[in-house]
Amino acid sequence: MNRKNTIPIIDSCSIDLNNKTTIHIDDLKEYIIKHQDMVFPHKHNFFHFVLFTKGSGEHIIDFNHYNIEPYQIYFMVPGQVHTWNFTGDEEGYVVNFSIDYFQSFLLRTDYLERFSFLQGKIEQLIFVIAEQFRKQSIHILEQISTAKAAGQPEDYIRTLLLQFILFISISTEKDHQEHSTPYNHKIFNSFQQLVEQQFKSTKLPSVYADQLFITPNHLNAICKSYIGQSAGEIIRNRIVLEAKRLLVNRNLNINEIADELQFNDNSYFTKFFKKSAGLTPEEFRKQL
Structure with a gap:
């Protein structure tokens, strides 16, 4: 592609x-x-x-x-x-x-x-x-x-x-x-940076927790204390945001977008997107 x-x-x-x-x-x-x-x-x-x-x-x-x-x-x-x-x-x-x-x-x-x-x-x-x-x-x-x-x-x-x-x-x-500790602030910022770098290839919170040398539960607790979302929600929201950005480009079809975001197949990507955004990728594009 x-x-x-x-x-x-x-x-x-x-x-x-x-x-x-x-x-x-x-x-x-x-x-x-x-x-x-x-x-x-x-x-x-x-x-x-x-x-x-x-x-x-x-x-x-x-x-x-x-x-x-x-x-x-x-x-x-x-x-x-x-x-x-x-x-x-x-x-x-x-x-x-x-x-x-x-x-x-x-x-x-x-x-x-x-x-x-x-x-x-x-x-x-x-x-x-x-x-x-x-x-x-x-x-x-x-x-x-x-x-x-x-x-x-x-x-x-x-x-x-x-x-x-x-x-x-x-x-x-x-x-x-x-209301935050320097350690938690550093962990949260590091997690956000890792997500920005790896969200296409790495979708499991546990993998990020391993890279930060903490447990998944600890990572979730830090994320919720800052923005009220779990680590998994932050990862999913970043993937959906990138999907929406790609959907603006009408030269890309849904299969190409799913491939760019490293989903194994189009149907799984469509289900993932609809669960988070409330619309299928095609419906979102029509709404634009």
Whole structure:
């Protein structure tokens, strides 16, 4: 099966269409006008986040619908599928930056992995900024925009963006971190990374537990303490999500998708998908 055909509709445009830079910040209203022809399910090959200061309508990330509200922020990682249905009154900021934007700047190349909202987990990528943090959030984004427009050194802009990410982390993750142990947090993050790498070939929680040197029961307990789902549910949800992403591409038939996800036969894949999604793959595709 041709690998390039396994990818759904993609937005393959550069971060900045004019300057080919590795970071782009824009006024949300202007960005929507520039990209009004992109209102269809698509992917990015870069990190993307939007902060709404006002607006209505909805945006759709990995087939989940979210109503817009003031000071809502969402983060997307490369590979997620999204589109939007705005009503035209949106205001705010949009920032895109490349996957390797910090790699030459930080000694730890995996530094961004510490931020849960940059890991593409649907339960963590969207939230509303608390009122006491809103003014400072806007201030940092304005600094990035001003520095970018003035042609300031790239490392200075990187520092401002990292400041924003750290500020958002402090304002949103403090309570969760206070109720978790460093060990459990590391295990949970490691499990999520393993699932992301192996979900096509490895579908049993016990195999992941062996790799993490813990028991399946312990793994389940950690997963439930974080997001209320068992390890098996997390694995199944990731497989179904990938199936939905592939179903966006109508050039792929169901047999090819089942093969890509390493199911032994089409019928088992169809039963698996329907049990989790409530629809057969064909019904889901028609719904799209």
